[in-house]
Amino acid sequence: MPAITLFSCITPTEQERMRVCFRMREVSFQNNETIMEYASSMKKIGLILDGQAAVYCCDEEGRQYLLDELKKDSVFGEPFLLPEESQHYYVCAKSETRVLFIDYEHVIKRCENACNFHSQLVSNLLQMIAVHASHQANRIFVLSRGNTRKKIMAYLHHIAQEQGSSCFTLPMSYTAMAEYLSVDRSAMMRELKNMADEGLIEREGKKLRLPLLAK
DSSP: OOOOOTTTTOOHHHHHHHHHHTTOEEEEEOTTOEEEEOOSSOOEEEEEEESOEEEEEEOTTOOEEEEEEEOTTOEEEGGGOOOOTTSEEEEEESSSEEEEEEEHHHHHSOOTTOOHHHHHHHHHHHHHHHHHHHHHHHHHHHHTSSSHHHHHHHHHHHHHHHHTSSEEEOSSOHHHHHHHHTSOHHHHHHHHHHHHHTTSOEEETTEEEOHHHHO
């Protein structure tokens, strides 16, 4: 089953009509440029048209944490992560990136024409929020593991399940993976080497295999 996107079951012609109806804005960003800073209320939704970005959280002591990596068709905004007042959330471009912004109020308010594609977009959005919540719940499970090895194994099992194979390619760099798991990168790479030496994993660059899952 294909992954749900914001425009699933909405024709290109209807999408063009929506750009006017929803007052959508397309903006381009350069690498490392801040795309959006989160507010304490529901304000806007962003859709990645091209490129890639990441969602970060910065605590009151200035420590930064990677929360999510975004690629084409990924969505972000307050409906997906309403921030705590004591923390700063923002989205940063990781390459040249094009984003389509939609004001949240135009999503929740029915337009005068009561367009069918409006209802479809809201349905898509709700499904994507549910999928996002599931991913966040899985991350909490991964981070709750007792040590670096257990975090790595829990994460790799999740990726294998997501890609439907014991052989898979990591969806992010090892640096990003260390940030995502909240572990030291050097310690993580040592642990990956030890796991490979013990036959728990097979690794070539970002391509991995979990032999035990293949049995």
